[in-house]
Amino acid sequence: MRLTFLENETESRLILIALATITLVIPLCNLIFPAESALYFSAYSISLIGKYLTFALLALSLDLVWGYCGILALGQGAFFALGGYAMGMYLMRQIGTRGVYGDPLLPDFMVFLSWKELPWYWLGFDHFAFALLMVVVVPGLLAFVFGWLAFRSRVTGVYLSIITQALTYALLLAFFRNEMGFGGNNGLTDFKDILGFNLQSDAVRACLLMTTGFALIAAFLACRWVVKTKLGRVVTALRDHESRVRFLGYRVEMFKLWIFVFSAVLAGIAGALYVPQVGIINPSEFSPLNSLEIVAWVAVGGRGSLYGAIIGAVMVNYGKTVLTGLLPEIWLFTLGAMFILVTVFLPEGLAGLWRRKRGVKPS
Amino acid sequence: MLNISSLNQYYGGSHTLWDLELDVPEGECVCLMGRNGVGKTTLLKSIMGLVPVRGGSIMMQGQSIAGMKAEIRAELGIGFVPQGREIFSLLTVEENLKTGLRAASKLGIKKIPEHIYDMFPVLKQMRNRRGGDLSGGQQQQLAIGRALVLNPKLLILDEPTEGIQPNIVSDIGDVIMRLNRSKGIAPPKIAAAKAEVHEAIGRINRELGVTVLLVEQKLPFARKVATQFCIMERGRHVATGAMSELSDDLVKQYLTV
């Protein structure tokens, strides 16, 4: 008896192959081939691709909660940003005395605003392991507390969406405040190195891309595994008919919480990988509009299909890169039109298009 | 009244109705029968215009309605009582009934006809309660009442007795029969009804002579109410006739599992 499920094997395999290629081949091309070669990928492309992959990971995390569990989280950016800040703090501490004021302990922005000592929540971030831990713990914990409150009280639907938005909005305002000690609006920048390696060297960039690629592959496999387990089916079931699941004896809130926390952790990891590659983390990552954009990626790619989320994130962001350079004055028209057309003509996003092409019946 | 010929319907790729023929003569009460999943509901929805059909014709009083929007069909006088009641759950009972007033106003009906409350006293009693709060049976009564607001020429009922207490089931039978047959019917037997109400209903009834298309699983009820039957099997029409001609053989062949 073979069980069918939303996820399709062929596509998954294709996307995995594509990801593996990107992860392994592109960084190598960058390192091996000379700059003149046709096969050379510049540092610019490397960091760009790296960024797309972190966004793909972020989209994946949202797709898990939204596409499979039906929680339209409009605050996914918050977890991403928290992961990013955790990594950013580590990178900040790595600067050491190389900051402009040469203070061994305090980051520059604290020095000139006369902070006298490092706030407690900055302690420990000089250890890579600790920072890594925080990358998953902080978003996870926030998701846990928030989710525990919300799911236990049976906050659902748009109510949940809006309070997730409120959450990220509140964090945005909080992180903007200089007094929070996270660099305010300017955020954390001017990173030097990671684990002692210069962040601006090609090798480190290539490594970061590889790490991101592997993380994405791992996350993809993990998500795929999750949605294919019975838990995945419970989650899909409760998306459609929550109370019924409860009457079958499942603690719905626990399942939601599990998915929510898992997804927040993935988002946090994505954030942590994002920061060293783009070189800055600042509060605008918390902005509700950003989180909305993540939703848009997933929707464009195809909600409820994991590979769709990845494709969506990469496509939209690639489009953005190209268009902001090519049509700087009118690219928003193109983006807006794309969102509209996809929703109207491709109800299941790009993944749906693919599925239709292959004659798979839409569910 | 209603003629359907070579109607085909698909849900996505799956073919549900196959070259279906159905004839509902004016003034008759036709009972559509068949096992679960043969496409009865689908057929009714096709008539109502709620699912798209492919090919075939649907004629209502000689007029082709196949391409029309559902709301126009309602205005033409098709009342629909769907399976599963489909109450507007957040609207009050009264508001539920009022939804039909736009179409009904074409016929000069400006407010909810009193006879509906008389037929289903519980609706009057629960007038201001939200439809969704009603019990299943109450909702079913509301659904029938709501369709009647349209003062339909053709009333389509999809398993109207599902979940209804026995005495009301028989009342519903009476209502259907009364609406359906202009003459020769015994005085209505509604528990709470009063003489003058009967009079009124009788009058409406005589003027209307509603044609009824009914889906019903309960044989005794079907036999009592309907004048004709039509049996479906796997999306095809397989047998028709006067109710009296519905033999045990047919029942055994098409209605048992």
Add this chain to the structure above:
Amino acid sequence: MKFNDSLGRIGLFFLLLIMPLVGFSQDVMLATEENSVLPTYTEALSAIKTSSLSQRGIAIEIFAKFTKNPQTVLILQALMDGKLMELKADGQIVIAENNDGRYAIFAAETQASLGSVEAAAIKKINLTNRLRRQLRSLIAQVQLNSDDVAIRLQAVKEMAKNPTSETLVLLTNLYEKETNPDIQETIGLVFALQDMDSPDQALRLAAIESLKYKTSLEALNRLKALDAQDAEGNYIEPDKEVRKLARSAVAKIESRLQLYATAETLFFGLSLGAVLVLAAIGLAITFGVMGVINMAHGELMMLGAYTTYVMQQIMPNDLGLALLLSVPASFMVSGIIGIGIERGIIRYLYGRPLETLLATFGVSLFLQQTVRSVFSPLNKSVSTPEFMSGSWQINDFLSFTWNRMYILIFCFMVFAMLLQILRRTRLGLEVRAVSQNRNMAKAMGIPTDRVDAMTFGLGSGVAGIAGVALSQITNVGPNLGQAYIVDSFMVVVFGGVGNLWGTLVAGFTLGIANKVLEPYAGAVLAKILVLVFIILFIQKKPRGLFPQKGRAAES
């Protein structure tokens, strides 16, 4: 040349004036009169256009001495109003009235009409704060004798700001013949304040006693000052009794102040609430009733605001009327665009509410960029008509700004109107039916297409109307929508989706909560706290303030 000549004479005249500008006294005037270098009226007038700002001050002072000429105060007023201009061609000073881009000009001295000119042909005579202050008190001195009570009162108030020995004389003179109680009261206050400086203890005590019942900021400050200590800890006011009385008077006034402060906070909260409600109420329809997660709502408001701008461009001389007409105009513009959005996009998405989010997000980007392309990315200036500027000054401590008052009233009107539409009209019933069960609504003969379009149009139109209100308090620019979209959703959800009353109460609750917190926490933290409050509140009431309860809500 005559012109140069007179300038020369004035220049000489300036040499005589080595004195502070404000304290320009009668004696000097006399002295200069004797001096016979006194400029003629024309000369004095034309001296005003000197390019040096400090010299202009002196010139104005001199010119104002021509009190006998009735034209003087008119010219000063025109200068104050920015209507006094210099004709570039011949340097003549004229009063110019803006008339649809062209200016009708009148010779300042004679009032004779000189026809009309292009804006480029004239140059405004600029003022600075200092000059404006000076002008104001000069005009007040003249107006002190006006027959119009309101003008007189205004003049007295102006003079009361910085009483000098000179103005006190004028006020005393006026007080003796004044009959209007308001004016008497105002002058009385000035005198009482003066008395507080008197060496006579009895006079001081009496003054304090009378100030106790006045709701005057000035009085409060002076009373407080009586209780102040200097650097060494000595009381500035030596008299103990005076201090005691002053202290009790301060306490008395401050207890009243507490009340005013509360009233004020409440008003601030309500007016913030009104803005939130206005911004959210259109969304309460498109999102709350129809279930469309309308991310373009903010942009529809923005269009309303731009409509207001365009209306004002069309009739620049009737700002008030333009604003009033903007209400129906914005309703139409946003409404029609809303209908376009519904017909073009949203109707394909019913039954897929989450996808409306993406499509309308696209629409919002589109509209934003359209506005940027059409109107430029810069903010547009929308003026506030006279009747909406300023405030209703109840006393020194309590005043309600008119624009907020109007917006508050406007908010209630829009709310009442919508409530009636949804409650009493067929559209209201039908839209709810459609949103709950589209197919069944069709089967009941409801033309769902039309209902959808109308309803979305209504919601969008209301957004447009909200835009008119917003144009009066914030930027009219491409980002206007984004600034309000998050708050709008917050309000609708906090109130409970699908409940118009909920939106109203939620808007006002959040508004007041914000304003109550603000003094303690600061604006930023207050906002954060309100968000946290919303998050926690939703835990308690997972379906908003006014939830749909029972079975009906679940199915």
Add this chain to the structure above:
Amino acid sequence: AEETIKVGVLHSLSGTMAISETTLKDTMLMLIEEQNKKGGLLGKKLEAVVVDPASNWPLFAEKARELITKDKVAVIFGCWTSVSRKSVLPVIEELNGILFYPVQYEGEESSKNVFYTGAAPNQQAIPALDYLMNDIKVERWVLAGTDYVYPRTTNKILEAYLKSKGVKQEDIMINYTPFGHSEWQSIVSDIKKFGSAGKKTAVVSTINGDANIPFYKELGNQGVSAEDIPVVAFSVGEEELSGMDTKPLVGHMAAWNYFMSVDSTKNAAFIKQWHEFTKDSKRVTNDPMEAHYIGFNMWVKAVEKAGTTDADAVQKAIIGMKFPNLTGGVAQMLPNHHISKPVLIGEIQEDGQLLTVWQTNTLIKGDAWSDFLPESKPIIADWTAPINCGNYNTNTKKCSGQKF
């Protein structure tokens, strides 16, 4: 095609900052067009490469990298907010590019690769305070700002400065508001109360962007006039004013290094050129435009002097370079990569122009590291030999950190 020299223009054309930055993009296009009319540079035409970083800070970094590595631009003119500059900074430094930053900012920075043509705090805020203190005799101060780095830093500097002038703590009120704040009622009411204590009061506003309009409207409506409590702002210029109903603003002040209203032949020509270029005779000019004008021309001269667009050569050549301001005087690129500027204080007029009421007699030299912050006091920036460092600590005689 023939070979060109590419000039990157990195200003947001969409998103929240488009409001301010679009004009600067147009300015750059105008300047480049004009230069090409004059025959280009080093015999080649200049070519503008415009991209849209969309008010998204990380995107600024990405686009900067794109401009330098893909488009191979010789120089970038761009950024408005400090955070966008901070985002671009590592990229520019890594790839050894050149960025001209035209907006006033909080200081505390000097990069080898960035030229700061906007005002440092000592070129805007401090002179404004001097004016208020000496000419208007202000005794009580409200420091109102948007809650982020620029206002926080500026206010910190101002607070220290005020205290050094003997102003007491209770005569300083500090208030921060979120971005885009539009509900000013309580704050204005507080300011009103604060200002009614009998001492002359002024508001020093570092309120940024969209929050300004509602702020001034509220001031007007609550009857706070410029005559009673003047507001002097550091980020309200002609362009911002063109989008405001100026009635309630008349008399309030702004401190800048350039006003459109300044009467000079250079300025008149510039305005005319701008009107012709935009085909809009109502378009205003403003301070950051002048900054780009100066920056661009200095760069052109430096390239000519160096005979190449090579970054190192240009960086070397441009220090000490002089170019006349639009308002009179000659700006000079200082070794700390800031320029010398006049400071003007203007009162807002009904027509949206600023009428100069006060002006420094000499040009003020931009100071990268504020003398009023204890930590930065000993630090100087000097990109000439022998120091050659953006953050040289005069106490330790070392280039602190490793930023050089």
Add this chain to the structure above:
Amino acid sequence: MSDIKQKPLINRYQTYDFVTRGVIPGAIDASHGTVLYLDDVNVSFDGFKALNNLSLFIDDGELRCLIGPNGAGKTTLMDVITGKTRPDSGSVYFGQTLNLLEMDEPAIAQAGISRKFQKPSVFDNLTVFENLELAMKTDKGVWTTLFAQLNGEQLDNIGRVLETIGLAELYSQQAGVLSHGQKQWLEIGMLLIQEPRVMLVDEPVAGMTHQEIDKTAELLLSLRGKHSVVVVEHDMEFVRSIASKVTVLHEGSVLMEGTMDEVQNDPRVIQVYLGD
């Protein structure tokens, strides 16, 4: 049907000592022969009394029919038992020790009370098979669910139920496309596979053909003894075919209890419910 042993009526006015004894959490103790106790339960909605001092006792292994006019409160009663609706007052016990009022829906379901809803509710996006898999009796914790694998026995179980409900061929169909009657069956299947101690079945045969009704009756009868079953139905023929004991609800309280014959001949029942 005659072989069904008739038990004496329970005295509804007696207060059993376990009700007063306080709660002892633990396994279901049906040693007194009663699995479900509802005593003096009241539920009201905005003043409308849906349940009015209702007391009802269900025996272990019994098949009980619950009838009564539309709106009598039958569904509400099930809502109370399954934890969906909290009564205003009264006590509800599962066995002698489990106080259902202190438990939430999943806890009640896990304790062994399952329910079929009046309106068929299956998971539209899952296949028939997966619907059954989710319902199946197992540990329903998050982690166990995550690592759950179907073993052979469980597969057999599902297969058997699929046969029983006649959906074996459609096992890989998404439940959303099933017809009304098929959904009814699927939901019955989901009930069976939970192997509950108590089954609450709300209108199982609505929309079924005669033969299917008979089949359902057969099925329910076969469950007797192993499970306690409470069936709500308006189809009198069906009720007659399965009923041993019938409880009639009216206006939120028990109107009468008895055998089908007693009930059918009771004038009050005829008046409010059956009609003539």
